[in-house]
Amino acid sequence: MRIEVLRMLSEEQRGWLYRAVAKLVLIDERLDNTEQNEFNEVMQALAGSLDMMDVQDLMRSESFSRPLTAPREITPERAWALFVELVRTAVVDARLATAEKAYLNNIMDCLGFAELGREPIFQWIELMAKAHSIENGFAVRLNQIIPQPKA
Amino acid sequence: MRRQIISRLDQEQRNWLFKAIGRIIMADKKVDINEQAELFDALSLIADEHQIADAKRVLASADFLAKFTPMQHIPRDKAWDIFSELIRTAVSDAELAQEELDLLNQIMDALGFKKEARAALFSWVEKMVNLRSEELAFARRLDLYIER
Numbered sequence: 001m002r003i004e005v006l007r008m009l010s011e012e013q014r015g016w017l018y019r020a021v022a023k024l025v026l027i028d029e030r031l032d033n034t035e036q037n038e039f040n041e042v043m044q045a046l047a048g049s050l051d052m053m054d055v056q057d058l059m060r061s062e063s064f065s066r067p068l069t070a071p072r073e074i075t076p077e078r079a080w081a082l083f084v085e086l087v088r089t090a091v092v093d094a095r096l097a098t099a100e101k102a103y104l105n106n107i108m109d110c111l112g113f114a115e116l117g118r119e120p121i122f123q124w125i126e127l128m129a130k131a132h133s134i135e136n137g138f139a140v141r142l143n144q145i146i147p148q149p150k151a
Numbered sequence: 152m153r154r155q156i157i158s159r160l161d162q163e164q165r166n167w168l169f170k171a172i173g174r175i176i177m178a179d180k181k182v183d184i185n186e187q188a189e190l191f192d193a194l195s196l197i198a199d200e201h202q203i204a205d206a207k208r209v210l211a212s213a214d215f216l217a218k219f220t221p222m223q224h225i226p227r228d229k230a231w232d233i234f235s236e237l238i239r240t241a242v243s244d245a246e247l248a249q250e251e252l253d254l255l256n257q258i259m260d261a262l263g264f265k266k267e268a269r270a271a272l273f274s275w276v277e278k279m280v281n282l283r284s285e286e287l288a289f290a291r292r293l294d295l296y297i298e299r
Contacts, residue, residue: 001153002152003153004185004191004192034155041154076294076297077293080290080296080297112297112298114298127282128282130278131282138231139228139231139235145231145264145272146230146231146263147263148227
């Protein structure tokens with residue numbers, strides 16, 4: 001998550017985003033390293049530690065498991081900022097699973113997005129996933145980009 | 152700026168990244184609101200105590216404005232982390248001026264990137280610029296997408 005976005009959010013909105021990111025990451029059946037890091041970051045923030053017991057306690061808690069509702073008195077600009085942060089997490093592994101897409105749709109309901117405007121937004125998300133796929137492709141072929149550093 | 156990337160860098164690499172972010176942001180001589188936030192983050196997250204205490208002087212210093220010194224012995228994955236973080240900064244205003252492209256080339260030299268790999272990298276950067284532009288366009292027309 002981007003620090004500049006986290007900084008501008010209220011405590012309630014930040015807590016909402018952490019919960020939404022954690023739920024999004026849990027939907028994905030194949031966690032890559034970046035998603036694992038995101039998950040650790042939000043768990044650290046929500047549970048106060050990465051201790052397995054604390055994390056499990058949190059995930060079993062009523063406050064974590066209840067369905068997400070919109071943060072109070074949220075402006076469209078802030079709703080968009082929260083949504084974009086979730087999109088960035090969703091595409092970080094370069095693919096958008098059907099379950100993730102359904103989850104983002106629920107988030108859009110929750111944040112008050114109109115039904116009509118969703119298609120271009122999802123097209124943009126698909127392109128974001130493709131761009132991440134290219135980036136991840138570079139990262140696994142670094143020997144073709146950067147010669148081995150001299151000892 | 153991504154905390155997990157910064158946490159993997161040592162202080163020398165962070166200082167180098169801080170200089171690169173500052174130079175990229177100032178390269179096109181316009182600093183928009185997104186770039187200001189990036190610079191502020193860079194300062195608070197990666198600069199050392201001396202730089203934070205005297206940020207204005209550091210940003211105008213000869214060392215800050217000098218050509219990039221090559222990062223000796225930097226592992227490939229760290230070089231890539233620095234570069235990918237810089238790209239996120241470079242595209243945050245959804246524009247890539249010639250000065251920024253020139254600077255990215257200098258940075259790639261300093262990080263030891265092969266010349267022949269650059270066309271593909273710049274093509275990806277171009278895609279990132281377009282996607283950021285689309286994101287900002289949505290943000291300007293939120294009345295179409297979000298019901299008040």
